[in-house]
Amino acid sequence: MKFSANLGFLWTDRALPDAIRAAKAAGFEAVECHWPYDHDVDAVASALRQTGLPMLGLNTRRGQPGENGLSALPGREDEARAAIDEALAYAKATDTGAVHVMAGFAQGADAHATFAENLRYACGQAEGRTILIEPLNGYDAPGYFLNRTTQAAALIEEVGAPNLRLMFDCYHVQLTEGDVARRLEKLLPLIGHIQVASIPDRGTPDHGELNYPHIWQVLDRLGWDRPIGAEYKPTGDTDASLRWLSAV
Numbered sequence: 001m002k003f004s005a006n007l008g009f010l011w012t013d014r015a016l017p018d019a020i021r022a023a024k025a026a027g028f029e030a031v032e033c034h035w036p037y038d039h040d041v042d043a044v045a046s047a048l049r050q051t052g053l054p055m056l057g058l059n060t061r062r063g064q065p066g067e068n069g070l071s072a073l074p075g076r077e078d079e080a081r082a083a084i085d086e087a088l089a090y091a092k093a094t095d096t097g098a099v100h101v102m103a104g105f106a107q108g109a110d111a112h113a114t115f116a117e118n119l120r121y122a123c124g125q126a127e128g129r130t131i132l133i134e135p136l137n138g139y140d141a142p143g144y145f146l147n148r149t150t151q152a153a154a155l156i157e158e159v160g161a162p163n164l165r166l167m168f169d170c171y172h173v174q175l176t177e178g179d180v181a182r183r184l185e186k187l188l189p190l191i192g193h194i195q196v197a198s199i200p201d202r203g204t205p206d207h208g209e210l211n212y213p214h215i216w217q218v219l220d221r222l223g224w225d226r227p228i229g230a231e232y233k234p235t236g237d238t239d240a241s242l243r244w245l246s247a248v
């Protein structure tokens with residue numbers, strides 16, 4: 001298995017370029033982030049070049065304080081598309097492969113139609129990059145528009161863009177739907193990126209209710225050879241949390 005360090009949670013005590021260097025030193029094969037916009041794009045691009053690590057993904061901005069994305073919010077299309085443009089520009093400057101378009105807190109048919117239209121826009125502007133959508137669990141993100149992989153799969157089919165893919169975060173999927181191994185297998189053709197953390201504490205992927213040694217075997221059997229996002233919250237120093245990595 002290859003792993004990508006999620007720098008939204010790992011090495012958050014340092015600036016993004018230094019976190020990229022720390023990920024390289026720790027043996028990760030890639031990095032990904034959440035919202036890199038406060039970090040100078042040239043410094044980030046330079047750290048990526050220097051380390052040779054690819055940046056796999058970044059998120060669109062969440063919006064105003066208390067919001068969690070804009071793309072499913074009816075009436076907020078201009079802001080949502082500005083956030084998509086900003087994310088794609090940052091991705092282009094850092095050669096980042098994917099942009100996660102965040103839906104936001106919304107429900108109902110109008111939210112669904114708004115999200116689908118904004119995703120069409122994002123896919124059309126992406127210039128070869130992947131656009132990701134990620135179901136989030138209702139404990140951490142109550143009221144978030146996208147909760148289930150089944151809902152995401154239907155949206156991907158409806159939008160019909162070849163570069164729209166599912167971010168399959170095993171942590172969220174286990175909390176909301178369970179049956180992670182079977183869902184990975186069934187949804188494989190739609191999956192653009194996989195993330196992991198223990199359940200329910202969102203710690204290192206080596207304990208808790210999901211048996212990750214089994215998940216690694218499943219992914220190996222399915223031929224998954226891309227880096228898996230280590231998107232967990234270390235309880236202390238990130239370097240001290242990495243014992244799980246050498247044990248995989």
Ligand SMILES: O=C(O)C(=O)[C@@H](O)CO
Binds near residue numbers: 100134136172195231
């Ligand atoms: O929370 C997650 O899981 C993520 O991947 C974030 O990027 C989006 O909230």
Ligand SMILES: [Mg+2]
Binds near residue numbers: 134169195231
């Ligand atoms: Mg995630």
